[in-house]
Amino acid sequence: MKSGLSKRLEGLRSIGLGQALSWTLPIWAVLIAFLVGSVIIAGAGANPIQAYAALFRGAVGNGGLVATTLVKSIPLMLAGLSVVLAYRASVFNIGGEGQIYMGALFAVWGGTLLHLPAGVHLPIVLALGMVGGFLWSAIPGYLKAARGFNEVIVTIFMNYIAVAIVSYLVHGPMRESGWNYQSRAVDESARLPIILPGTSLHLGLVVALAAAVLAHILLFHTTLGYRLRMVGFNAEAARYAGVKVTLITVLAMALSGALAGLAGAVEIAGVQFRLLEGFSPGWGFDAIAVALVGQLHPAGVLLAALFFGALRTGANSMQTAVGLPMVVVQVIQGLTVLFMMIGAAVQHYGLWRPARREK
Amino acid sequence: MKRIWTLISAVALLSLIVSACGGGAAPAPTEAPAAPKLKIAMLTSGSVTDEGWNQTAYDGLLALKAEGYEVANTENVAQADQASIIENYVNQGFTVIVGHGFEYGDALTASATAHPDVHFIQIGGIATGDNLASYVFKSGEGGYVAGVLASYLSKSGKWGFVGAVEIPTIKADQLAYEMALQQANPDASVVAAYTGSWVDIPKAKEAALAQISAGVDVILANGDNANVGAIQAAKEKGDVIVIGWTRDQSHLAPDNVALSIVQRVDVILMNAVADIEAGKFKGGNYELGFKEGIEDISKFGPMVPEEAQAAVKQAVEDLKANKIALPPVQ
Amino acid sequence: MLETLQQLLWSGDLIYATLRLTTPLLFAALGGLMCERAGVLNIGLEGMMLGGALTAYVVALRMGNPWLGILAALFVGAITGLLFAVVVVTFRANQIVSAVGMNILMLGLTGVALRAAVGLSIGQSPAPTIPIWEIPGLAGLPLIGPVLFAHLPFVYLVFVLAGAMAFIFYRTTWGLAIRAVGENPRAAETVGIDVIRVRYATVVWSGIFAAVGGAILSIGYLNTFQEGLTAGRGFIAFSAIIFGRYTPLGTLLASLLFGFTDALQLRIQAFGVQIPYQFLVVLPYIVTLLALFVAGRSKGPAASGLPYAPGEE
Secondary structure, eight states: OHHHHHHHHHHHHTTTTTSOOOTTHHHHHHHHHHHHHHHHHHHTTSOHHHHHHHHHHHHHSSHHHHHHHHHHHHHHHHHHHHHHHHHHTTOOOOOHHHHHHHHHHHHHHHHHHOOOOTTTHHHHHHHHHHHHHHHHHHHHHHHHHHHOOOHHHHHHHHHHHHHHHHHHHHHTTTBOSSSOSSBOOOOGGGSOOBSSTTSOOBTHHHHHHHHHHHHHHHHHHSHHHHHHHHHHHOHHHHHHTTOOHHHHHHHHHHHHHHHHHHHHHHHIIIIIOSOOTTOOSSHHHHHHHHHHHTTTOHHHHHHHHHHHHHHHHHHHHHHHHHOOOTTHHHHHHHHHHHHHHHHHHHHHHOSOOOOOOOO | OHHHHHHHHHHHHHHHHHHHHHHHHSSOOOOOOSSOOOEEEEEESSOTTSSSHHHHHHHHHHHHHHTTOEEEEEOSOOGGGHHHHHHHHHHTTOOEEEEESGGGHHHHHHHHHHOTTSEEEEESSOOOBTTEEEEEEOTTHHHHHHHHHHHHHOSSSEEEEEESSOOHHHHHHHHHHHHHHHHHOTTOEEEEEEOSOSSOHHHHHHHHHHHHHTTOOEEEEESTHHHHHHHHHHHHHSSOEEEEEESOOGGGOTTTEEEEEEEOHHHHHHHHHHHHHTTOOOOEEEEEOTTTTSEEEOOOOTTOOHHHHHHHHHHHHHHHTTOOOOOOOO | OHHHHHHHHHOHHHHHHHHHHHHHHHHHHHHHHHHHHTTOOOTTHHHHHHHHHHHHHHHHHHHSOHHHHHHHHHHHHHHHHHHHHIIIIISOOOHHHHHHHHHHHHHHHHHHHHHHHHOSTTOOOOOOOOOOEEOTTTTTSTTHHHHHSEEOHHHHHHHHHHHHHHHHHHHSHHHHHHHHHHHOHHHHHHTTOOHHHHHHHHHHHHHHHHHHHHHIIIIIIOSOOOTTTTTTHHHHHHHHHHHTTTSHHHHHHHHHHHHHHHHHHHHHHHTTOOSOHHHHHTHHHHHHHHHHHHHOOOOOOTTTTOOOOTTOO
């Protein structure tokens, strides 16, 4: 256990934890990703300039599109914050996807089975979403802390299991009567109101911003946050200083799960209202990219989520303009992550030098 | 030093934005022709080369394109992206939006309310509105015909059904298929398997092989990509017969595919577009089947005896005449 | 019920299917094991498999020869492995997150490349496939012949490779070097092992192995490719390494358990057992988790996940 944690320390330093990275780093990563992406786009027989122009126009070309970009960023913001909390304590939560599904499931339960007055219903539904994500992440958290399980494989497996549970429920017990394999829609009182009339922008944005502020306060202005970062930065030192490392680890995982669950609940209460089999397009994995491009900082996560949200929103315009499939934005996302990681590592270690050969 | 990098970053970002905007200005709007032709956009949740549900829809879209309409499509649409993609097409001036699947119900309903001047079409669902028409295939008709045919083809008395993910249309046809088999042979044993994934072709093949090893020798394949896997399994085993779905799949294995139940999405779209142009388009829920010419059967494979062909044709006539009581949608 | 269960377990088909389902997994897992023993975690196996699957399909389709497809997949696998090595060995970027990025990238790249190379209009053109190879003499044996000795050539190959890997790991200086680099790169360097070179080599090999695993799916087992065809098999391979306690034999057994459970669940469905299919399709994950629970923790190489810079202290 001891060596296991000190190992993580080194692994995490290479993603820039515990040091001030230049804030321009993500910008460079994005630019280089777009540059390399343009080569790939050209290779696929399309004009990169046209493609990017269409992407840009499709993402922020008018007020409605900006609102759409914001709406698409909301789940990424919350899920990205979830990743930040876990990674700051050096817990690799790859289970965001499953936790999002569980959060959505609990939110739909609260939104369809409870019938409460507006003003009470919505907060309860969102809280239930957090409970769902919390419970689902507590399992790998416990297995890691108590039994020494590798959280990476447990959380990956639990993603599949969560998706299967939701699939079963919307086919059977939770199925809306009639034709469709989907749950009922949550009550009006459980929905997030639109905050910009004429668009789809809902109150979830405020929820996400508040979550970011709270996460920031938690991480940087509370004892718990201090301990959490201490465990992430140097578990040995933390233990020496009397921090209950195991407890903090479980707590970080659980908080992370709660935030991912909230992401699912906000998407239910703000956009989709009901649960279907293909509820999430992979936010759990995109969130890892968002958190890292956001330099594991709440404010950075907000900006990174906006960027990824814009990519997703603009993707369709790019497809209609130059005929590239929408997955091309995944090329850009993947490249951004890779260049971001390279940049962070270079800032931490300096450029690699060949070995000094003795003799 | 750091400031310089900051400055360079900012300049680079700006230049990117500027170049993007510059590029954006290039395609200037052309002057509108006198009678603007309809512009049709289609959303599918899967890949349009799946040899199944999504490709059938794409075929329909291509048929419209051949008629001179401007068309566009987006494949692999995630649930969460439906509304914004529809919105995007409306903004680009598309006047007919097609959502191909039950899962588009909510997104189409909301968009139809927001854009009363745009026509919306859903295939495989039941959402309706003034400017939103939903077309569903009469539940179970295709499955019933497949069952009638299958009852003639099995030597072992064991039949299989391979699907990808259980969704309404697929389940209804599975039930009708089982009903037809049981009517022909009360002791018929029918097993069904779902792989749980729209894209996992290897697993669909494995599911079919598992059924074959349990004695099944006739399989109805109904699950987009899953069909490809099931047909490959039959081909590998040689003497196993598959009934295909949504489009003529005999080219995948001419000696194994006995028949395909064909869903004429192209006809649905052609008719809807003609209605729109004639000002006759009415929102609502339409159930279409053999009678309307929307469901159809392909050519028979070489292994289908005359007797079975006649029975299938009779079943189609019976369905057209509403003589068959199909199992209700569960 | 009992009778069907008996029929299920005694039919050679279950064993045959287990071997068939295990092979692509095991290829990827063995590759991952190699670089894992040298201290590099590779969750990018999923993306590398996808790349191999696509390349093999496109080349086999265009050239009309499945073996050229395999060859091309080897090449692309080596390139992806090399790129990953540049990121995590040379630049020392975080291995887990870089691999997540790699997977996202490969999913996008294969989607774009499929459309660019094959187009939209023709559906799934069947590519020529690798034929089954019946081992002369053995395939004719009663009972076990058709079950064990009538497979794709890769099925035999992967078991041979697993054995060879055990030999290499524990009986050769090369294997000793790999293990030393994974346990204590500093010490390895002091005895003259080129840590960077060992890590590069193993990561490139992991790319090649994973690509073959993907190619088996697209043109060995099937004759086609679709976006996301590997459907998570790379993640399963990654977990088989950990579950298999970082040894070739353990990884082999873990992959077999996974292949067996998957073959079993599809057969349970085929026997018409009334369990919602959603629970059956996740049976392999549940069984693996339970097995992990029983087996307890598995300790990886000490330097697993750690970047290394030669000549520094």
